[in-house]
Structure formats: structure tokens, C-alpha cells
Amino acid sequence: AQSVTQLGSHVSVSEGALVLLRCNYSSSVPPYLFWYVQYPNQGLQLLLKYTSAATLVKGINGFEAEFKKSETSFHLTKPSAHMSDAAEYFCAVSGDSGYSTLTFGKGTMLLVSP
Amino acid sequence: DVKVTQSSRYLVKRTGEKVFLECVQDMDHENMFWYRQDPGLGLRLIYFSYDVKMKEKGDIPEGYSVSREKKERFSLILESASTNQTSMYLCASSENTGELFFGEGSRLTVL
Numbered sequence: 128a129q130s131v132t133q134l135g136s137h138v139s140v141s142e143g144a145l146v147l148l149r150c151n152y153s154s155s156v157p158p159y160l161f162w163y164v165q166y167p168n169q170g171l172q173l174l175l176k177y178t179s180a181a182t183l184v185k186g187i188n189g190f191e192a193e194f195k196k197s198e199t200s201f202h203l204t205k206p207s208a209h210m211s212d213a214a215e216y217f218c219a220v221s222g223d224s225g226y227s228t229l230t231f232g233k234g235t236m237l238l239v240s241p
Numbered sequence: 242d243v244k245v246t247q248s249s250r251y252l253v254k255r256t257g258e259k260v261f262l263e264c265v266q267d268m269d270h271e272n273m274f275w276y277r278q279d280p281g282l283g284l285r286l287i288y289f290s291y292d293v294k295m296k297e298k299g300d301i302p303e304g305y306s307v308s309r310e311k312k313e314r315f316s317l318i319l320e321s322a323s324t325n326q327t328s329m330y331l332c333a334s335s336e337n338t339g340e341l342f343f344g345e346g347s348r349l350t351v352l
Contacts, residue, residue: 136281159339161339161340163343168345168346169346170245170331170333170343170344170345170346171284171333171341171343172343173340173341173342178338178339217283217284221339228274228286228299229341230286231283231284231285233281233282233283234283
């Protein structure tokens with residue numbers, strides 16, 4: 128079965144600093160990988176996805192993630208944090224039964240201070 | 242834009258009540274899902290459906306059932322609500338691309 132580990136339930140950065148949110152996965156098949164963002168009292172919104180094309184994936188709002196098969200990682204980065212980036216971020220991997228079920232990590236809350 | 246609509250944003254129910262959570266999507270997606278979200282636990286899959294009248298158990302189906310009579314509608318049913326079912330419930334839909342489109346969530350409190 129697939130699993131996803133997000134290191135750090137909370138990450139704090141200053142506005143303008145680099146954002147790095149870590150995600151490691153286990154998968155018995157070549158995975159599809161996703162990052163979602165959730166703002167308070169809202170559903171999840173797709174940030175970006177990896178589907179076995181380019182290993183560096185660019186998403187919305189200046190975020191990007193790099194797929195590293197040797198490290199089974201898919202870390203999310205943004206060069207310069209903005210106050211509006213404060214939210215909870217979820218990494219997800221596609222399931223064994225096909226590509227339409229996802230297994231989610233436990234989430235990382237990003238806190239941005241002025 | 243894909244729109245997934247959950248009928249109730251906030252509900253308060255009593256222990257033992259029967260609870261219906263409704264979800265409708267407008268993009269003719271084949272697949273629909275119900276997740277439960279709890280702090281520190283992330284999202285856990287309750288049930289999903291690949292077609293009308295078809296359902297599959299997810300990771301935590303106990304205490305829940307679902308209904309999919311029409312392609313666009315997927316209902317989650319709590320036959321007898323309990324306090325440990327107090328949670329945020331998220332509905333999602335997808336085609337077979339893996340990407341899920343989520344509703345805004347239904348926050349259920351069981352007293």
C-alpha cells in the first residue's frame with residue numbers, strides 16, 4: 128500500500144524567506160504525486176502534480192516541486208514566502224488500484240510572519 | 242471550472258441521529274469520493290465510487306454508508322451518528338487522471 132510522510136506538522140518562515148515543505152512517499156508502482164493547499168474553512172485546491180513527465184514541476188502561486196526517485200521524495204518549494212501563503216499543505220500519492228484514488232500525508236501548516 | 246458542491250457547510254446533530262451529507266459535481270466525472278479530515282491525521286478515505294450504483298470501501302468505512310443513484314450525486318450516510326464522527330467531511334470528484342476536485346467541506350458536530 129502507498130504511504131506518504133510529511134516531515135513537520137508546522138513550518139514557520141518569515142515573509143520573503145525560502146519555503147521548503149518535505150514529502151516522502153512509498154509506492155510499489157511508478158507514482159503520480161500531488162501537492163494540495165487548504166486555506167481556512169475551505170476545501171483542498173491543487174497546487175501541482177507530477178505524472179512521470181519532467182521531474183521539476185511548476186505549479187500555481189510560484190510553487191514548484193522536484194521528483195527524486197532515488198530519494199522517494201517530492202519536496203515543495205517557493206523562493207520567497209508571502210503572507211498569503213499561510214495555509215495547510217498536503218502531499219498525496221496515487222493508489223494501487225489505479226490512478227484515481229489518492230493517499231494523503233497528514234499535512235504541514237505553513238506559518239508566515241512579517 | 243469544476244464545481245463540487247456540498248449541501249451543508251455546518252451541521253450539528255445528536256448522538257443516534259441519521260445524518261445525510263450530499264455532494265453534487267457538475268463536470269460529468271466518473272469518480273467520486275468521501276474523505277474525512279481530522280487534525281493531525283490528514284485526509285482518510287471513507288468510500289468511493291467509480292460509477293452509478295457502484296461503491297467501494299476506503300480505509301475507514303465503519304459507521305458509514307454511501308449512495309450513488311445518479312452520476313453527479315454522491316451521498317454519505319451516518320446511520321446512527323456518534324460523537325467520534327465529529328469531523329470535517331470532504332467530497333471530491335475526478336476523471337482517471339488522479340487529480341481530485343474538492344468541495345468546500347461539511348463540518349459535522351455530533352453532541
